[in-house]
Amino acid sequence: MASLDRSLIAGLSVFEGIAAADLDRIIGQARSIRVARDQRVFEQEQEAHSFFLLLDGHVRVVKSTPDGHEVTVRYISPGELLGIASALGRTTYPANAIAAADCVVLAWPSQLWLTFSASFPSFSANTYKAVGSRLQDAHSRVVEMSTEQVEQRVAHALLKLIKQSGKKTEEGILIDFPISRQDVAEMTGTTLHTASRLLSAWEDQGLVKGGRQKIVVVEPHRLLVIAEGRTSKS
Amino acid sequence: MASLDRSLIAGLSVFEGIAAADLDRIIGQARSIRVARDQRVFEQEQEAHSFFLLLDGHVRVVKSTPDGHEVTVRYISPGELLGIASALGRTTYPANAIAAADCVVLAWPSQLWLTFSASFPSFSANTYKAVGSRLQDAHSRVVEMSTEQVEQRVAHALLKLIKQSGKKTEEGILIDFPISRQDVAEMTGTTLHTASRLLSAWEDQGLVKGGRQKIVVVEPHRLLVIAEGRTSKS
DNA sequence: CGGCAGGTTGACGTGACTCAACATTAGTGG
DNA sequence: CCACTAATGTTGAGTCACGTCAACCTGCCG
Numbered sequence: 001m002a003s004l005d006r007s008l009i010a011g012l013s014v015f016e017g018i019a020a021a022d023l024d025r026i027i028g029q030a031r032s033i034r035v036a037r038d039q040r041v042f043e044q045e046q047e048a049h050s051f052f053l054l055l056d057g058h059v060r061v062v063k064s065t066p067d068g069h070e071v072t073v074r075y076i077s078p079g080e081l082l083g084i085a086s087a088l089g090r091t092t093y094p095a096n097a098i099a100a101a102d103c104v105v106l107a108w109p110s111q112l113w114l115t116f117s118a119s120f121p122s123f124s125a126n127t128y129k130a131v132g133s134r135l136q137d138a139h140s141r142v143v144e145m146s147t148e149q150v151e152q153r154v155a156h157a158l159l160k161l162i163k164q165s166g167k168k169t170e171e172g173i174l175i176d177f178p179i180s181r182q183d184v185a186e187m188t189g190t191t192l193h194t195a196s197r198l199l200s201a202w203e204d205q206g207l208v209k210g211g212r213q214k215i216v217v218v219e220p221h222r223l224l225v226i227a228e229g230r231t232s233k234s
Numbered sequence: 235m236a237s238l239d240r241s242l243i244a245g246l247s248v249f250e251g252i253a254a255a256d257l258d259r260i261i262g263q264a265r266s267i268r269v270a271r272d273q274r275v276f277e278q279e280q281e282a283h284s285f286f287l288l289l290d291g292h293v294r295v296v297k298s299t300p301d302g303h304e305v306t307v308r309y310i311s312p313g314e315l316l317g318i319a320s321a322l323g324r325t326t327y328p329a330n331a332i333a334a335a336d337c338v339v340l341a342w343p344s345q346l347w348l349t350f351s352a353s354f355p356s357f358s359a360n361t362y363k364a365v366g367s368r369l370q371d372a373h374s375r376v377v378e379m380s381t382e383q384v385e386q387r388v389a390h391a392l393l394k395l396i397k398q399s400g401k402k403t404e405e406g407i408l409i410d411f412p413i414s415r416q417d418v419a420e421m422t423g424t425t426l427h428t429a430s431r432l433l434s435a436w437e438d439q440g441l442v443k444g445g446r447q448k449i450v451v452v453e454p455h456r457l458l459v460i461a462e463g464r465t466s467k468s
Numbered sequence: 469c470g471g472c473a474g475g476t477t478g479a480c481g482t483g484a485c486t487c488a489a490c491a492t493t494a495g496t497g498g
Numbered sequence: 499c500c501a502c503t504a505a506t507g508t509t510g511a512g513t514c515a516c517g518t519c520a521a522c523c524t525g526c527c528g
Binding site: 383384385424425427428431446 | 515516517518524525526
């Protein structure tokens with residue numbers, strides 16, 4: 001394996017304020033792994049042997065219920081940690097992590113978590129802040145699910161996606177990884193069918209442009225109007 | 235103000251493994267506050283000047299949306315921390331905390347959070363573990379909202395409540411603080427009406443016993459059957 | 469004893485799920 | 499390079515769980 005360079009992780013907020021020599025030590029203990037699209041980084045209920053950092057690609061974190069439903073908890077972008085369950089006192093992963101596109105991840109053995117957070121206060125501070133903001137996210141998700149209709153939730157989901165992984169193109173803002181209607185449905189707690197209908201309707205109105213596993217938001221502002229529920233409901 | 239005794243907090247998991255002298259120092263910096271029923275411990279958007287420990291009573295944490303909806307995020311039982319938003323890098327409280335019954339809380343100025351977690355590793359470890367499990371809770375909440383129908387969600391909510399604050403009586407397991415149908419609705423993302431109908435139906439079947447701001451679960455097992463969605467749907 | 473918060477219950481409408489058929493595109497092997 | 503197949507996506511029709519609207523009851527507190 002080609003030896004890893006600290007430049008891979010130097011700019012990231014998780015490792016902010018850590019000396020170059022320490023970064024070398026940190027990355028020296030990492031394994032680099034390629035994960036092909038639709039392959040899993042880790043699996044629900046599996047022993048949490050490692051925690052990960054996404055270097056490139058996009059990962060979908062999905063919870064599977066006993067009765068076969070899949071609920072997407074979040075999407076991970078490059079630079080974010082994942083599989084940090086071990087940090088929260090779990091010994092097993094709480095969800096599946098599936099590569100939404102081909103990915104490169106770094107993996108460290110779980111027991112290094114303690115070492116890192118003891119040795120590098122900024123590491124622990126940063127990661128706990130990250131956990132905190134995920135808690136916030138989860139709570140707003142609950143609020144959304146409780147108070148908004150499907151249309152608004154889907155609109156919100158698209159807005160979140162373009163904010164997180166949007167790429168400007170001449171057509172509009174493209175969600176920068178393959179995403180199906182089914183995926184949208186699993187993010188918003190609805191069905192493939194309803195999601196498809198909404199996207200189609202929006203496409204007719206020129207709000208978005210669809211394609212196979214592809215969504216381009218043409219008019220984010222009008223989408224926001226829908227998300228906020230102040231749509232005229234013609 | 236009567237001086238506070240370390241015995242108030244000695245047994246709690248948050249302060250587990252901390253020396254008696256340190257406990258004295260910790261509690262020496264706390265203010266004890268009584269909060270009457272329906273009064274607020276803190277308010278959404280308000281400057282997060284303090285974090286709290288609930289000594290007695292029950293607190294409902296509620297998020298208010300701009301359009302007037304109220305969503306109950308969680309109930310706090312004695313011994314739990316609340317208002318720890320400040321610990322997660324927020325300067326303002328993310329929700330309202332309302333006393334569901336008359337309460338006694340301890341309050342510490344937010345800046346002591348850093349002191350405590352730096353001085354007492356077990357304090358920081360315990361609280362972060364708590365945050366972790368709240369994150370888990372929030373995620374399962376999202377999964378529930380996405381996959382289950384109202385009936386199952388309400389059943390789950392009651393089961394959670396009796397697990398957390400159930401008190402055995404001769405009639406069954408009583409939820410040990412005043413709780414209205416409206417409260418149940420806000421926990422489960424439904425309306426007062428639907429909640430009321432469900433409770434009434436269950437009362438007819440002898441599953442629960444209701445009353446004004448009062449719920450007694452008579453047959454937890456049958457409630458679990460409903461919660462799991464393996465009901466015969468007669 | 470009046471008033472009000474909390475609770476119940478019916479009638480009705482509808483958003484979104486289900487069931488179902490079909491269209492389109494990507495990928496695969498001959 | 500084309501035929502075949504499997505994903506993926508679209509769209510219609512029918513149904514139902516739940517929300518909305520509305521009326522009314524009931525126990526509690528001053």
